[in-house]
Amino acid sequence: MKEKTNRLGTFYLSLFFVILYLPVLSVILYSFNASSSTAQWTGWTLDWYRQLFSDRVIAQSFRVSIVVAVLTSLLSAVLGTFTAVVSQWVTARMKTAIQGMMILPLIVPEVALGVSLLFFFNALGLPFGTLTLVLSHSLFCVPYVYIMVRLRLQEIDKSIIESALDLGASTLQMVRTIILPLVAPSILTAALLCLAMSLDDVIISTYMSGPRSTTLPVHIFSMMRVGVTPKVNALCTLILMGTFFIIGLSQLVTKNRRFAK
Amino acid sequence: MRTLKRNLLAVPILVWIGLLVGVPMIFVVVLSFLSRDNLGNIIYQFTLDNYRRVVDPIYLRVFWNSLLLALLTALITLVVGYPVAYITANLSPTRRALSLGLIMLPFWISSLLRTYGWMILLGNAGLINNVLMALKLIDKPLPMMYKFGTSLVGTAYMLMPFMIVAVFNSVDKLDRSLLEASYDLGASRWKTFFQITIPLTLPGIAGGFTLVFIPALGLYFVSDLLGGGNTVFLGNLIHTMATRGRNRPLAAAFSLGMIALALLVLSLYWKVSKDKTGEGLFQ
Amino acid sequence: MKMRKTVLLIVAVLILAVPAGVAANGEVNLMTWGGDFIPREVIEEFEKETGIRVNYKEVTSNEDMQSLLEANPDQYDLAVVTDYMVDILRQNGMLAVLDKSQMPNYANINPVYLGNYYDPTSEYSIPYAISISLLLVNHEEVEKLGADPITTYSDLWQEELRKKVVVVDWSVEIMGIVLKSLGYEYNETDPAKVAEAREKLFALKPNIVRFETNTPEDSLINGEAVAGFMYSNQAVKGNAADPKLQPVFPTEGMPIFIDSWVMSKEAPNKDGAYQFLDFIMRPETAARIADLTKFTTPNKGAEPLLPDYYRDNPMLNLADEVVENTSFYIGVERVLEEYEHIYVEFKLR
Numbered sequence: 001m002k003e004k005t006n007r008l009g010t011f012y013l014s015l016f017f018v019i020l021y022l023p024v025l026s027v028i029l030y031s032f033n034a035s036s037s038t039a040q041w042t043g044w045t046l047d048w049y050r051q052l053f054s055d056r057v058i059a060q061s062f063r064v065s066i067v068v069a070v071l072t073s074l075l076s077a078v079l080g081t082f083t084a085v086v087s088q089w090v091t092a093r094m095k096t097a098i099q100g101m102m103i104l105p106l107i108v109p110e111v112a113l114g115v116s117l118l119f120f121f122n123a124l125g126l127p128f129g130t131l132t133l134v135l136s137h138s139l140f141c142v143p144y145v146y147i148m149v150r151l152r153l154q155e156i157d158k159s160i161i162e163s164a165l166d167l168g169a170s171t172l173q174m175v176r177t178i179i180l181p182l183v184a185p186s187i188l189t190a191a192l193l194c195l196a197m198s199l200d201d202v203i204i205s206t207y208m209s210g211p212r213s214t215t216l217p218v219h220i221f222s223m224m225r226v227g228v229t230p231k232v233n234a235l236c237t238l239i240l241m242g243t244f245f246i247i248g249l250s251q252l253v254t255k256n257r258r259f260a261k
Numbered sequence: 262m263r264t265l266k267r268n269l270l271a272v273p274i275l276v277w278i279g280l281l282v283g284v285p286m287i288f289v290v291v292l293s294f295l296s297r298d299n300l301g302n303i304i305y306q307f308t309l310d311n312y313r314r315v316v317d318p319i320y321l322r323v324f325w326n327s328l329l330l331a332l333l334t335a336l337i338t339l340v341v342g343y344p345v346a347y348i349t350a351n352l353s354p355t356r357r358a359l360s361l362g363l364i365m366l367p368f369w370i371s372s373l374l375r376t377y378g379w380m381i382l383l384g385n386a387g388l389i390n391n392v393l394m395a396l397k398l399i400d401k402p403l404p405m406m407y408k409f410g411t412s413l414v415g416t417a418y419m420l421m422p423f424m425i426v427a428v429f430n431s432v433d434k435l436d437r438s439l440l441e442a443s444y445d446l447g448a449s450r451w452k453t454f455f456q457i458t459i460p461l462t463l464p465g466i467a468g469g470f471t472l473v474f475i476p477a478l479g480l481y482f483v484s485d486l487l488g489g490g491n492t493v494f495l496g497n498l499i500h501t502m503a504t505r506g507r508n509r510p511l512a513a514a515f516s517l518g519m520i521a522l523a524l525l526v527l528s529l530y531w532k533v534s535k536d537k538t539g540e541g542l543f544q
Numbered sequence: 545m546k547m548r549k550t551v552l553l554i555v556a557v558l559i560l561a562v563p564a565g566v567a568a569n570g571e572v573n574l575m576t577w578g579g580d581f582i583p584r585e586v587i588e589e590f591e592k593e594t595g596i597r598v599n600y601k602e603v604t605s606n607e608d609m610q611s612l613l614e615a616n617p618d619q620y621d622l623a624v625v626t627d628y629m630v631d632i633l634r635q636n637g638m639l640a641v642l643d644k645s646q647m648p649n650y651a652n653i654n655p656v657y658l659g660n661y662y663d664p665t666s667e668y669s670i671p672y673a674i675s676i677s678l679l680l681v682n683h684e685e686v687e688k689l690g691a692d693p694i695t696t697y698s699d700l701w702q703e704e705l706r707k708k709v710v711v712v713d714w715s716v717e718i719m720g721i722v723l724k725s726l727g728y729e730y731n732e733t734d735p736a737k738v739a740e741a742r743e744k745l746f747a748l749k750p751n752i753v754r755f756e757t758n759t760p761e762d763s764l765i766n767g768e769a770v771a772g773f774m775y776s777n778q779a780v781k782g783n784a785a786d787p788k789l790q791p792v793f794p795t796e797g798m799p800i801f802i803d804s805w806v807m808s809k810e811a812p813n814k815d816g817a818y819q820f821l822d823f824i825m826r827p828e829t830a831a832r833i834a835d836l837t838k839f840t841t842p843n844k845g846a847e848p849l850l851p852d853y854y855r856d857n858p859m860l861n862l863a864d865e866v867v868e869n870t871s872f873y874i875g876v877e878r879v880l881e882e883y884e885h886i887y888v889e890f891k892l893r
Contacts, residue, residue, distance in 0.1 A: 009348040023378030039762035089267040111503040116285030151430040196368035211573035222578030222602035224758040299877035386766040490755030504607035
């Protein structure tokens, strides 16, 4: 009985991954397309990869994007977790205020947020670049971390916390030894989501980047007028391969470690 | 005294978000009551015209369109994503990490490219039609592009991980002993699933719904490309008005309309999920 | 503990990884659409020759450029914007008057493209890339559908073309087609004429398979459409991909767009900016840009240097009678709100 459901589960999961990766595979496939348009297939080529390596702009915008994405997810992980943990202790009214505030950045349309932040940061005299990008990206990333961490915190038995505090543990100790290990998986998955969102944001990034800091998605979208070339597909293929490689490597390492034990 | 001290901890967060979102929000609210000149420059003259435009019957249909798209997107991601999250949470730790990794990975690729990827698949001369025709299953291409359904599939695809991750976080911390107890009492797997598992993971579903529904209301280029621009959604409308439409005050009024719609739906939803579980995501 | 150190290390590396990049002879900050709208090789050649570093801020629309320029006029030297945006920026006092004496190559610019409504005295802008909108038609397929040959906008209304037409996605342009087909001018404000156009517009809906601003030619290449209303640079690409796709210059008239260089009033490096403008107006550079971008060049000096395919292509080497039959979308602001409303209603049908 259990065996059967497991097999059904594996089948469903596999099917899901096939569909999830189909569009990705066509992105990869068309990085080898001789034609620069996705409308036709005119034969195989490696030209786009060759062009990719001689393109300083795409490399630079990719670097800006990665820097911003990593800093954003780190900042968001810290702020989001902090908010979620704190919201466990505050008064009910404060909690409502926090929750309202956390939903706000998600609801405001990006154009509105982007344009207003442009004026706001300008009034503050902030230099447009990595700083403004990270600040604005973490704005829409913190709520994700907050929600994910909250989901896990809700189930923590309040009595554990109370008794830990009664036993003389300081709040900080309690957070470190009980809460953080418990919510770590949530923080991690949320941080990965933040990374993906930051790597994909166009509208806010357009307004938040300075003359020297185009991010990769802005670069890609700005190409639409003259045509998005498969060079971008080639870059994405390489990013994907790189990530696969790292994942594979880490799997291998954990496996080896287990055997070593 | 102690509660006051605890409340103080939350102040920096409120100030931070309050500044970065609150100030733009005030800006948007003020803007929505202002007028603009012919060049699109804002002039400081109070008007309610923008709101009169928003409640125009034609534009109200755009709201309805977007609401429909967002609700259906949330539903699809839930139906498709819940089992994925559930199965993943029940895998061994290594496989679970792998599965989560595989779920997130596609989202590292620009969403524009993935949308093009869907067009490559679904087009009349696309991969799917070619395969089906080569297999002689169909003799002329199935038209799959530029429909409401195509926008829906694309939007659901883009937002899938948010639902999965939210549900995963909820399923993962499920108290398995409750499920065991249910089996011991003779309940079938399905009965246990619907009567124990689902109610216990409602907060996760509510979280996922929130994180999918809101962006689905505002996404714009996915429906432009996959839907062929054959209909109008709020995201497109606001984006056009804020840029080429040269009417930022009107875009601001529409933004507030969208925010109001989102809050309305979400508060209804949270209320229901709270009533069901006693503690929703947002009590 | 170890975790914390790792995180700190990552942050430190990332911060250091951001290039500081100070060039010997200063830098020029320009802003416009990305991709090869201003070809990289041209920029790199300029950098090599002058030692001036060029920072190329890529954006997706004219309005983005306006917002960025108005927020930080002292951070950008140059921008390429479309005609109407020159008008807006000029009237908003964002632009510097260009000193032609600093740019000997300005003499190469074809006077035909100067002195237009957006800059009547040609003091603020220099034409860079010219495009028109036209029809791209697969005559063979049109015939197969049993429709009459397409030579005018009005032919797009034929019943046989059901779900076979692709058009760019912008209210003013689509209303423009309808108005022209009725024999009126762009951006008509007369309520009776607008009402007439509205009805005719609605009748076009069944024939449109897709609204697409960036790659409408793809729909003709892959066969889902047999006729399309698009910009000339897109039609050139479509025609290159499939020679069966032929341009049709509708007899009712066509819109023209002139993407133009403008200089920020508070440009931090005006000298460098002039050097750059002069560089790209050199005949050989302008010819290369035209070849790479597939826009019509306003550079008269470049014409003898253009490759054969370019000179033989009627969409690139625009005939005089074609140019005479084009007009700008003037007075968009008067009609925008109403056209947008009609357009949304049209799409929801």
